[in-house]
Amino acid sequence: MNKNLRITNSKFIDQTSRISFKFDGKTLYGFKGDTLASALLANNIHLVGRSFKYHRPRGIMTCGSEEPNGIVQVGKDPSMTEPNTRATEIELYEGLEATSQNCWPSVNFDIGAINNFFSPFIPAAFYYKTFMWPASFWEKYEYFIRKSAGLGKSPTKPDKDIYDHKYLHCDVLIIGGGISGIIAAKTAAQNNLNTVLLDDKNNLGGTTLFQNNECFKINNSYSSEWLKKEIESLNSFNNLTIKTRTTLAAYHSYNYLLARENLTDHLSLIEKKDKIRQRLWKIRAKKVIIAAGAMERPLIFNNNDRPGVILSSSIKKYIDYYGVKCGQKISLFTNNDAAYETAISLSKSGVTINSVIDIRDKSNSSIVKEAEKLGIKIHWRHTVVNTNGYKRISSIELMKLSDDGTAVVGNKSKEECDCLGISGGWTPRVHLFTQSGGKLKFRDTDNTFLPDKSESEQISIGSCNGDFELDDVVKNSNKSIKEFLNLNSSDYENLKINCSKETDKKNIWLLPSNKPLGKTKPFLDFQNDSTAKDVKLALREGFKSIEHVKRYTTTGMGTDQGKLSNMHALGIIAETAGVKIGELGTTTFRPPYTPLTFGAIVGRNVDEFFDITRRTPMHDWHTKHNAEFENVGQWKRAWYYPIENENMHEAVQRESKAARDSAGILDASTLGKIDIQGSDASEFLNRVYTNAWSKLEIGKCRYGLMLNEDGMVYDDGVTTRLSENHYIMTTTTGGAANVLSKLEDYLQTEWPELDVYLTSVTDHYATVSICGPNSKKILSKVIPDLDLSDKEFPHMSFKNALIDNVRCRVMRISFTGEHSYEINIQSSYGKSVWEKCFEAGKEFNITPYGTETMHLLRAEKGFIIAGQDTDGTMTPVDLQMDWIISKKKYDFIGKRSLYRSDTIREDRKQLVGLLTDDPNEVLEEGAQIVSETNKQPIEMLGHVTSSYFSPNLNKSIALAVLKNGKKLKGQKMFVPMKTKTINVTITDTVFLDKENKRLNA
């Protein structure tokens, strides 16, 4: 550490607690309370990175989130390293390792810096213009550009850190813990409002916290002393939550805000372990008070980007807060009074101040007089026309401004310095206000955009609302807060406030130089290396909209989103184009305010919590029996049960054969089940299904097809009439929630006159489906007292039964074409009933089968799966299911659409069966079907929707949708694949047991 640069009287830095860290491999030391930036400056390191385009040496410019240059890569671990972090925001911790970005081989010797010498040839949009021709060369250019472009390096392994989310509801949210935020917080808390105060720094107080200047007093104390007492008094409120290290990232409509809290980033590597790193707060506030403060503006002049050029207010914070001198010989360059506060602070700390260069003619404010009293030299109506030094500023050149400020006059003089503080006035942080949809207004006196109209319950107070002087800040904040919270009085009514008042203002967006503009480098956007020249070039080339200029020149498009550069870009554009800034408007400030980590965005929704999973009551049995699972919606369904080394095909072939030869058992618990009751239940079913329901007998089941109003198949399933006004409807697994919601919609909005009630009972029942020629024998063992004769219990009927005194519903229905039963029992007993059936079936080689076998078996029978063989464009007629459309019913959902001109077209895509000429060739699902092989291009007539090798038929079978398919039965078609063309024949959709003999076998 350079002893000369650290003063010893800072109250905010714990100089007894030394912290070691590494920067670019070198071990350095700082103190607890330092940021990486303040520690580097204390070590006399200004140069931290290279600029994006020209690879110019760049140093720390600010002390906050607006930092454009001091961005570093933190950490070496390939799963934890983080690029593009701002050195000004990283709190120093033991073990911190940071490296410079965008330089190779090192920040001190960077090959890319050669771009700087070519810079006259790299104007705005150089890359766009140069690499566009010839278009085919792009791939070659890209390789080189990608290598040299970009800032930090992203991590290459999964993030090991833990992040989470939390919701927070409050009456008042205050963003920013500076003086106005603290006044707001205390006032709100005193009035019993549930209040939350956020600040992105590690402690509250903003810049007033270290404002120890005779010119700024409240009730005769230093403003800092007064504020400290106010902050202490906040501890007494338990209805006030204070969150430091918490950055407001986004302000959405209805006062929904996202804030990122850093929980461990400031802790040592050991302390961080196993703790949540960052938490994203999802805040809903009744009222929001924005007290986000203001940013100091830079000044735009030739070579204003050298390491050692720092915002004047930041120099003040480094000396007054961190106790760090940014240099030993400092010059200040300003257009307003703020730089004089810095000058006084530096002077008191024993730093040599060369002079203050002020573009104004004079100033009569008390702070300027105070500076003069201290003997600080002031160059009135002067400007800096150039800076010298490569890796660190070494001198500045100044000249007198002409009367109108557009040119420089007289002789150039030179001033040696190792740091230049610049101050171009203040920009209120209106980003959050505009994110919420608020509109801005422009104030000409100091060229600021200020909050104007807003739709949400919010106010802006303090300097983000354009109050830059202490008395205005306190008085106006107090007034606004009272009005906003409907209060008659507050603690802040009769404060005695002394402060320096600015008497003179002057602003020049682009400061004149003795050289022509083309020969200078007045940087606007320090991170993206765009200069005032680039903006002017864009205007000359015809760009008018600020949004276009931004994208063409990349001004304001870096990781800092142009927090420093935007106002000057606007100013120069307005001036050049001869329009008013207020009319030009600003670019859109989009969330997040500062970059968010992906970790914070996803929170705990990673790994097992990435998506919701649903399990059936028999899940553990499947797992124990080696099942592979398939995701069906959110469900985990048993897919197949491989034995020993079977692959999926082998397992499915075995399962499919067993189910038809003897017995199979399937977990069908995932099917949606809706309990329907009410005196109009039958009429309701008539209206929602295509077929007729009124005459369904009690105890009978019926298959139904549900359409959308557009006539397309939506869902299907079997519904059973349990009693006079009581039905149980089943839906597809994936369609359950949507079907229930759609049916509720009709009941609530279109047919409120119907006396029908729906209740989802999907999870109440476990469903065990046993099928195959021996299923009857197995069921008779499980439920001995149930009469299973075809007469008593025919296909498509249901019985109530008891298993061990537990009620269950047994349906004789079949999705495989086999004789089969579904036992529905309440879920707590599902696994036990399953095991009971499995035991009873052992002598019949009962085989558990999964969804893949189920799909194969139903395809053999030509049964559709809604969502696989249909895609929202298939009518029942297209599916060759005309039999299910009632001709007698006056209306049902989708009926009218079945004879629209488009739905009655005969050449629509229709469901057909396909057989491959080679019975061993299995088609790929999704493969296209064509009628010729020699023509190109050729019309695609349809595609394969389901395809399997059937072990029961010993050949390949497939279902497909095909244009005009119904009429093409028996014809040959082709399925072209990457390496061959497969010959197929169009067939009927039913491949097995066309007579349905097996149902009653």
Next chain:
Amino acid sequence: MLNYNSPIMNAKDYSGIKISEVEPIIKINLRGKNRDFITKIGKELSIIPPTDSNTSSGNEKLNILWLSPDEWLVYSNDKIDLKNNNSLEDRLFDQISKVKLGSVANVTDHWVMINLKGDNVFELLSSGCPFNFNDFKNSKGAVTQTLLNHVDVIIHNKNINDLNLFVRRSFSNHLWSWMNDSARFI
């Protein structure tokens, strides 16, 4: 013999929060629109179904939670042997559904009830629930249906820092793991 299987394993204790599944208890879903329905339920259960939104009513045996203007969830306080124990369901079905007053559906195993107890229960819920618990917290008997980590839940404020949370059985394992994961960070 059929064995009873609960979807969730053991109760867990964390700092200021205890999470446990409560089973088996009876749960019945009621739907109905007219005054007769309310009166009949009141007569059968000796509890009037609440008509104010987000509230509940109950006695030492049963609770009735408001779910919507025409829907309620009844659940028992005491654990009950589910085998051959359908008298409440049957009685209500006969008195309501059969006489066309509304609907009665057994949802005992549709929902899994998880009890959350301790000073930090609302801390846990705030990790995944967009609902504003500020008033709910202090109003005994309050009911809400909302999302917890993207899963539908019904929450019944049984007592101060003593909540019963209902989640569909198929989601219960997932939510249980999520709650246990979140609870360790409180």
Next chain:
Amino acid sequence: MFLINCPYCGERDQSEFSAGGEAHIIRPKQPTELSDDQWAEFLFMRKNIKGVQLERWNHAHGCRKWFNMVRDTSNDKIHAVYKMGEKPPIK
């Protein structure tokens, strides 16, 4: 993320709701008597205006009730909510 005042449950986060498109499109009582064009008018045609629009919303993860909303699509301001079957409170 809106804060929606469900007419039954009160103010809730938008994530509990699902949107159901334009409101007051009544399903014809006698669809079979309509021409293709008339049916298409009901089936497909929606206004999708910039400005104050009447919409259907469902409190899907709450009471599951459908209701109507008066919302300005240009600034997402919800002017009112009202129950199914009720007339829009403002125009």
